Amino acid sequence: MSVGTMGSESLRNAMVDRLAADHVAKGFVLRPEVEAAMRTVPREVYTPGLPVEQAYENEAVITKRRGEETISSVSAPFLIAEMLGQAADALGGLDGRHVLEIGSGGYNASLLRELVGPSGSVTTVDIDPEVTGRAATCLEAAGYTDVTVVCADAEHPIEPGRRYDLIIVTAGAWDVAAAWREQLTDGGVVVVPLRTWGMTRSWALRRSGDRLVSESHRQCGFVSVQGDGAHQVRYVDIAESVHLRLDEGQQLDPAVVAGLLAQPRQEAWAGLSLPPRTMLSDLDLWLATRLTLDVEKFVVLSAQEAAVDSGMVAPSWRFGTPATFHDGTFAYRSALRWTGRRFDLGAYAHGTKAAAEAGRMVGHMRAWVDAGSPSPVLHVLPAHAPDGDLPEGAVLDKRHSRFVLTFTHEKGAL
Ligand SMILES: C[S@@+](CC[C@H](N)C(=O)[O-])C[C@H]1O[C@@H](n2cnc3c(N)ncnc32)[C@H](O)[C@@H]1O
Incomplete structure (x- = not known):
């Protein structure tokens, strides 16, 4: 599916070429289906008012500020590609998956729509009605009419009763909301930019029972989560x-x-x-x-x-x-x-x-x-988990969860 303007296709392909080179430079693999989706979705439709060249600059486009602070943006394509890659690696592909995106804009939701195919589903939620209004309009304009757009605080359950194979959070969080864990299928994955000790990484965390364990992480920066889960730096x-x-x-x-x-x-x-x-x-x-x-x-x-x-x-x-x-x-x-x-x-x-x-x-x-330059592994347990249930590592107590960071030599997908 693609509705683009004249010249946008070559700009888009050039952006994806740069993004693929960036992945190689960082030692990551750009999965072919993620690359194909990025070569398809017309990003300029989600950045109305911006010259088409700027829509393909591989940077975040700020769409809303409150004072000095950025509170909404269309995320940078390289970061979106890395996070979609984390999700697809952890789940062995996204075809047929049911996905909740937290933080809307429309661009990432349409990439997800391409990736999950006709048997999958995409719901995108944002706390800000202005953002969901614009996302819905842009999705429609780009021809992605089968994305569900919800306006709510995603600290709480979305479409209660539903379970998702993937929850992808596109705002910087300080904790893992209980609702995210509960709405994941067992074996499901949440990809979330989390702040620990003041540093943010996008973690792909797989659910196993009441705990989540990371499969990969990427350095990143995001606008902060608002609403009941907000935590001031x-x-x-x-x-x-x-x-x-x-x-x-x-x-x-x-x-x-x-x-x-x-x-x-x-x-x-x-x-x-x-x-x-x-x-x-x-x-x-x-x-x-x-x-x-x-x-x-x-x-x-x-x-x-x-x-x-x-x-x-x-x-x-x-x-x-x-x-x-x-x-x-x-x-x-x-x-x-x-x-x-x-x-x-x-x-x-x-x-x-x-x-x-x-x-x-x-x-x-x-x-x-x-020690062999080990990589961090994040374990997220419910806040009530007793000390005896925690793996050996550095413990960080959050509001809803207990985080434990351990280190491993298994580089695998990390
Ligand atoms: C970086 S933007 C999302 C970008 C988008 N995914 C895209 O396709 O480019 C982050 C969004 O998260 C939203 N947000 C922040 N806190 C939220 C919450 N508690 N629930 C839902 N949305 C939230 C903000 O309103 C903002 O629009």
Whole structure:
């Protein structure tokens, strides 16, 4: 099914070519059926008012803001492709599947409609009537008349009594709502961007009884879930344009961290020579689980471009870098140090115990490499699960669930 404008087909194909190359560069496989769907669905129909060239730029298109905050967008195609790939890998294909999409826009729903085929079904839900209204209009315009569009808070059951093979959440969540687990078939999969220790990953979680266990994860960013499941992220500024992201109910007195970056910097290096495709987003979760055990605060640093350009900070990733506050000292994972095509891992620290804290962080990085660079596996159990039922790992108690993060060497589909 395709209703496109003149020239849109070649723009669309060029976008999918770039997206396929991006998958290869990241070491992922773009499944043929996902690629075919993306070559079919006319994205410009879901971005009305935008020049067709921009509709195919492989970026999110913001459709609604509240003040400074983006609250709705048509998601970036590369991210949608990765998440659909996670879903299809976990379920062995999507043909004939019954799918609930949380967070509407129309574009992803039509890709899903292509993927599930005539015997499957797609329901898309959004909390915002303006979004569902636009999604319904656009779906109709593109010829996808067999998608059910619902306006509701997806924290609660949708189409009560129904079970879905796949629930795909396209807003950033902090917890797994009880309704999502309950509305999944046994063996069904929820693909959801979840924030743990201030860092968001899209997890493909398979249901087995009352628990969910991850099969894959991808680094990502999303607009936050609203409604009853909303959970506010808080920021403390450590300097102009440099922020610390606090999660999991953390508190940090701004006066305590103010001025720390102005103190002399100490650095430590792990003395490693790693290849380019090393999964550093896995290392960051490893650091979170280890550092929370032995420092006062594990936080996530984010910085504006100007703060990085001026050399005030040199974080590993300016949108979210593991950082600690301990013993009057601030430390963070630094930008990589390259020698030819290989790199070393390091940490920078400012404060009274700077050398020790940079060294502590680097010690955990070395331990991850020495352990064989294991990948995280997320286990999600109901909030009432007793400690004895939890696998051995780092435990994070949320509102409805108990999260446990373990690490594995089985790379498989990860
Ligand atoms: C990134 S947009 C969705 C993009 C869309 N899937 C697409 O095809 O491009 C995220 C959406 O999630 C919606 N949302 C946030 N919290 C929600 C909730 N509790 N229930 C349902 N929708 C929610 C927002 O209104 C927003 O429109």
